[in-house]
Amino acid sequence: MSGWGGGYIVDIPYMTGWYRQQSPALLALAAILGGVEATVPQGDDPIHFLELGCGQGFGALLLAASNPSWRVTAIDFNPAHIAEARSWAAEADLPNVTFIEADLAVFAGEAAAAAIPEADFVSLHGVWSWVAPAVKAGILRLLRDKVRPGGLVHVSYNALPSWGPRLGMQKLLRAAGRQMGSRSDHRAEEGVKVLKALHASGAIHLTQPVSTGRLLERLDQLPVSYLAHEFMNENWAPCFMTDVAEAMSGAKLEWAGSSHLVQNFPALTLTEAQQAIQRQFDDPLMRELVKDVCVDTALRHDVYVRGARRISASERDALLRETSISLNISPEHLPLEAETPVGKVELNPKFYQPLVSALRDGPRRIADLLALPDIEGRRDNPAELVGILVGLDMAEPAARRAADPGSAAKRLNRVTTRRFLKHGNLNMGIGAASHRLGTPMPATLLDLIVGERVLAGDTDPARIADAIGVIDEQAAALRAVVHQTLEVRVPVLRSAGVI
Ligand SMILES: C[S@@+](CC[C@H](N)C(=O)[O-])C[C@H]1O[C@@H](n2cnc3c(N)ncnc32)[C@H](O)[C@@H]1O
Incomplete structure (x- = not known):
């Protein structure tokens, strides 16, 4: 080191x-x-x-x-x-x-x-x-x-x-790795191997609680640079x-x-x-x-x-109502229930479906969404709307509702696509710059590639897939995935102003 x-x-x-x-x-x-x-x-x-x-x-x-x-x-x-x-x-x-x-x-x-x-x-x-x-x-x-x-x-x-029961896991991973490798990524890989073998042997502090066991089971699927920075630091506490x-x-x-x-x-x-x-x-x-x-x-x-200025519940609601949001999912994919730390919560489709449909063409103010005539449910709870849609990753805040894809955002997305293409995993979650949102939009590498082609005027799945280039046996599958991205993700990226 x-x-x-x-x-x-x-x-x-x-x-x-x-x-x-x-x-x-x-x-x-x-x-x-x-x-x-x-x-x-x-x-x-x-x-x-x-x-x-x-x-x-x-x-x-x-x-x-x-x-x-x-x-x-x-x-x-x-x-x-x-x-x-x-x-x-x-x-x-x-x-x-x-x-x-x-x-x-x-x-x-x-x-x-x-x-x-x-x-x-x-x-x-x-x-x-x-x-x-x-x-x-x-x-x-x-x-x-x-x-x-x-x-x-x-x-x-x-x-x-939470990390208490996993202290032994980190200590052993780091100590074992340091005995067996010289560079931090090799050390992390070696440490993970030892932990996995011990986990398979039923080591009590690597199998309980269940969440520790689950983490261990997928450790070797995580990027090694993540593992090294997560586990190999001397002062981690x-x-x-x-x-x-x-x-x-x-x-x-x-x-x-x-x-x-x-x-x-x-x-x-x-x-x-x-x-x-x-x-x-x-x-x-x-x-x-x-x-x-x-x-x-x-x-x-x-x-x-730095310096909390407390506001009343009605002032809080007024600020939330002025916030605009943009969808991360296509309106057709609104789930009927969502996973939260206490388990699944049901989403009332008579409330949420018209609301997400209204977001199809672009961001809307929360006040305008809650005033939609056809929603059935509480119109006086903007906090819950933010908690469910933004909190559960279905929507992002939007800073400039009508803005075009900015030239700086388009430039960065182009450069990002080129750089990530070297890694090759099309499903990798990356994120796209968006002038309309003012905050990055969740996007995969494939979303970025297809979005860039659409911006250049190309919407032909076969041509886009061929430009990505894979071995012949995979070409048909890739065309199907590109087609799906054009149908499902491109409208979402468009409404978020990425393209
Ligand atoms: C786990 S990484 C997180 C990087 C980034 N925030 C992210 O989420 O992708 C922690 C970062 O802190 C940096 N770091 C650690 N000690 C530091 C120090 N003393 N001064 C400045 N940066 C430091 C490391 O180089 C590393 O890039």
Whole structure:
């Protein structure tokens, strides 16, 4: 392991990905649902988004391309990450994103840090529970200096008590891997092999609880760069949310909610009996602690605010009503029930079907959706609508309802497609930039490829499939899949303004 990593692995890059819980729009919705005043970005608001520990910067690139009026700053200490992110930004010609190579342990207070403007939104995804105490202290100094009053911060981390029963798994994976390999990815692979063999032998701490066993069963299907960054760091330590909240208070940050939006709804996360116990506490942190003991939340996505301005339920509803949303699914695929932490919830088709049908041609304001004449159900509960449609990944917030696919977003999507094609997995979930949404749209590599062809005026499945190019035996299957994408996904991408 190189000396400069301070215990964090630096010999192989982290995988490239977009994680929707980092989206400023979701951070704002989380705060509003938690009764804290926030603005869901819209129009050409001049927003500064700051990402700490940005990896290869794909999330920062997507947000910059989706929002040319924003300024995006992203920091990582691994020069290989920053070199890749900068070359990607240059290829897509994005002038509004800056990648800085810096160690967060010491960055705050440096001249380069002083030059960064106050941030409206900050995201630290996959960093907090993986880095040394000195890095956490440096992050807190930076947050104290750089988050604007009223600004929102996203922090994701491995949470306790969920990770408690898996401590042995991480310890053994790392220790065994270090004995058997030299580079972090090889070490992770070797460690996983040992764990799988022990799991098959019935090792009690690898088979119980059930969720640990399930995680172990699919460990070897996960990308090895993920495994290495997840398990091979010296200072990895899962945290209780109350301890993270205590640390954040040092930067004047107060917990406001979860950007995994469904987590903000007790009825969707806890049983009746658990909710009754949770209600005994009016301290929101105690309520979260109760929840974390009841639900298996391995990765928390917390949203903090610097200076909470509390709003009433009616002010909250008014803010939600002004928010616009866009569909992620085709209206025909509205599920009759959805999976939540407490089990399946039924979706009333007489309420949700007309509503998603109205979203077919593009984003709509929640106020307009709730005023549709043909819906049967509660029109006075915009929070539930957001919780179900956005919280369960069926819709995204939309910043600019009528905007065309922006030229920066189109450029980035083109470059992204070319870069991901090297990996070859057409079903890989990637994410597309969208000027209309202002937040990335979930999309697979195939969605991006087909979308690009459609933008170029080509809608012939055979020609598109042939251009992708596979061996002859697979050509018919690929044409069928492309045809399906043209029928089902292209209208969704169009209504989200990606194409
Ligand atoms: C698990 S990765 C997450 C990357 C990115 N946020 C994502 O989700 O794709 C954690 C990142 O934190 C960076 N990192 C770790 N320690 C750091 C430090 N002391 N200063 C700056 N970046 C650091 C790593 O290089 C790595 O890119």
